[in-house]
Amino acid sequence: MELLRLWAVVRRRWQLVLIPFVVVLALGLLTYHRPAPAYNVGIRYSAGQPPAEGSGAEYEDDRYFPWLTSEYIVNGLRDWVTSGSFAEAVSEELARQGVEVSPGAVRGSTAAENVRSILLVSMTYGDRDLVEKMINAATTVLQTRNAEAFPHMGEGATVVALDRAVVNRVPAGLRAALDLPLRLVLAVGAGLALAFLADYMDPRIWGRRELEEMGLVVLAEIPRSR
Numbered sequence: 663m664e665l666l667r668l669w670a671v672v673r674r675r676w677q678l679v680l681i682p683f684v685v686v687l688a689l690g691l692l693t694y695h696r697p698a699p700a701y702n703v704g705i706r707y708s709a710g711q712p713p714a715e716g717s718g719a720e721y722e723d724d725r726y727f728p729w730l731t732s733e734y735i736v737n738g739l740r741d742w743v744t745s746g747s748f749a750e751a752v753s754e755e756l757a758r759q760g761v762e763v764s765p766g767a768v769r770g771s772t773a774a775e776n777v778r779s780i781l782l783v784s785m786t787y788g789d790r791d792l793v794e795k796m797i798n799a800a801t802t803v804l805q806t807r808n809a810e811a812f813p814h815m816g817e818g819a820t821v822v823a824l825d826r827a828v829v830n831r832v833p834a835g836l837r838a839a840l841d842l843p844l845r846l847v848l849a850v851g852a853g854l855a856l857a858f859l860a861d862y863m864d865p866r867i868w869g870r871r872e873l874e875e876m877g878l879v880v881l882a883e884i885p886r887s888r
Contacts, residue, residue, distance in 0.1 A: 667871075668858075674868065675857035679850065686849035690842045700832040703797045704784035706824040707804060709735045711815065732779040735812075735819045739781050739804065742811045743774040748800075751807055755799040763796060771796070780824070790829050797827050 672679060710732040742748050749769035756763050771787045783800055787793035801823050809818030867873060870880045 670868070671858060671861045672854070675860055678857040678860055679853035682849040682853040682856070683846060686845050687842075690845060694842070698788050699790075700786055700788055701790045701793045701829050702784060702786045702832050703793055703827050703829045704782060704825070705797060705801060705827060707736075707739070707781040707783065707801075707821050708732070708779060708824060709739055709781065709808075709819045709821045710779075711735065711819050729779065735815075736776045736779055736781045738812055739808065739819075739821070740774045740776045742808070743772060743781075743783055743800070743804070744769070745811075747811065748772075748803065751803045751810075752796065752799045755802055756795060759795065759799070761792065761795055761799075763792065768796060772800070786832060790831075794827050794829050 710728060746765065746769060749765040749772065752768045752772075753763055753765045756768075767787075771785050771793070772783065773785075774781065774783050776782065783797070783804075785793050785797050785800070787796060801821075805821045805823075807818075808821060809815060812818070870883060873880055
């Protein structure tokens, strides 16, 4: 029966439920902007250095140290790629090509991870051509300026790009698709709360049940005129 009473409140105050819904829907449609396109590109890299003489003397397999060195170098490169100095270096490389991208924009669009001896660098940006130039500039910096970040490696590491730059469009996220529907759901909730509050504050009697709850006996009812 409580559900029936709640439904009766909604029927009486349906305008209050509808008003927030209509307002949010109208504002959402008037201010709607199609999500800006985003493009992603990723390249895998291998890295290493020639082994020093005698580095594997106590091991039967002389390939152990080169592979171990490669893992350490890739770990270091991953940390460098996400740093401000790398973003500044990429921004400078782009500037030499006549492309202006701030270090902050480069850093904000760059992500890196590594799996053992493989480094993956990915970039996401709102311009298809520009993100390709950014990843190519990042490749140049990785291959030619890693000694600046790791001076203990002497001449630096040899970095090899294992993929060519392939730009893919990133689909709009779930948040963008559900933004307006979620707002409408919240608007309906606000409208229901407003309706129940208004009914609670209303001193008028709306039915015999309310009179009976007050201890009064109802002798007769006048039906609503149709």
